[in-house]
Amino acid sequence: MNLFTQSSGNDRAVSPVIGVVLMIAVVVILAAVVGAFATGVFGGQSDAPQAAFSYDSGDLTMDSGENIPSEQLTVTTDGTEASGSWSGSGDVTAGDTYEFTSDPADDATIKVIWTSEDGDNSATLFDTSV
Numbered sequence: 001m002n003l004f005t006q007s008s009g010n011d012r013a014v015s016p017v018i019g020v021v022l023m024i025a026v027v028v029i030l031a032a033v034v035g036a037f038a039t040g041v042f043g044g045q046s047d048a049p050q051a052a053f054s055y056d057s058g059d060l061t062m063d064s065g066e067n068i069p070s071e072q073l074t075v076t077t078d079g080t081e082a083s084g085s086w087s088g089s090g091d092v093t094a095g096d097t098y099e100f101t102s103d104p105a106d107d108a109t110i111k112v113i114w115t116s117e118d119g120d121n122s123a124t125l126f127d128t129s130v
Helices: 011-039
Strands: 051-056 059-065 073-077 084-086 097-100 109-115 122-129
Touching: 051 122
Parallel strands: none
Antiparallel strands: 051 059, 059 097, 073 109, 084 097, 109 122
16 A cells, blocks of 8 residues: 555645635735835824024024924034024024024034924934034
């Protein structure tokens, strides 16, 4: 009795059926993950506000963009927080200027950094060398 040489004709379809089922499972899982990310199910990051700044002759000015709470903006010179304040009260709006307590050095790098309300996200909104 030779068990290895005898086979019924029904054994051939098992492997292709398993392959198709596994391929469909992978596609469904992949679609679910992509859909979850696209709809924000996994929690989203706060998008940085859109704003344009300029620096000219010692004046840092917000030229345009969304209103941003001043407590969410940090101005740095050469990596350290600058001393000064925004001219407006509350939100920084187009036309507001940052009044430096002392002018930045001639070769300083000035950055405006936004930090989300919960502190989890940040973005550099403006970066220039004087």
